[in-house]
Amino acid sequence: MAHMIETMFSVREKPWHGLGTIVMEAPASAEALKLAGLDWKVVQEPVYTDNRELIKGYKANVRSSDRRVLGVVSDRYKVVQNTDAFSFTDELLGKGVKYETAGSLQEGKKVWLLARLPKEYVIAGERISSYLVFSNTHDGSGSVKVAVTPVRVVCNNTLNLALDTAKSFSMIHTGNIHDKIQEAKDTLFMAENYMDNLGIEFEQLRRQKMTDTQVKEYIELLLPMEKEPTPIQSKNILKLRRDMDDPSPPE
Structure with a gap:
């Protein structure tokens, strides 16, 4: 299905697909992690053949909560836990960050979180909220992506829309992942220009x-x-x- 929702929460608004937990106030990290159903870890385990022969160079990413295998990756793959995503956002945006939506897609293979940014924009006469979206895959299919976007993510479609149309920062799951996350923190808010340019594009579209x-x-x-x-x-x-x-x- 297009939305591919496994678990999620949303603040105030019920998503179009009608799934997830609805809360009236934006939660902080610890509560948001639980409401989104993301309070589990990815454990890396060795991979064997049916004859119990070790397959060198590969590991299985296994979800701690139910032992579901999320994907098989190379042994160079570095896990970015769900808690790391919230810690990244908390540290980047400062104390008191409030989350709008977060959840698990494709049975845990992909996760996202969305935090509302304090700055609003007036574009084509309309007041537009901006968000920070953090997306991660646990099956080895993609990179960690962070973006500033006006799109309120509530499913796989809107996540793809947000990442495809915004100025995003991505990092692959190899090398020193913590250094890469720090680099994202140092450069991400250059994307503020994106929101300014978006206003120009909206005005051009409005006239069509x-x-x-x-x-x-x-x-x-x-x-x-x-x-x-x-x-x-x-x-x-x-x-x-x-x-x-x-x-x-x-x-």
């Missing part, structure tokens, strides 16, 4: 005219329907599509 058909096609692309949606997912998607198609408040 679209036909009704083009608007409907764009909305359906932005909010795809699952192949086998649950009733609540189908209802939420259709409502979001209608709201986007006719954003004017009721009289």
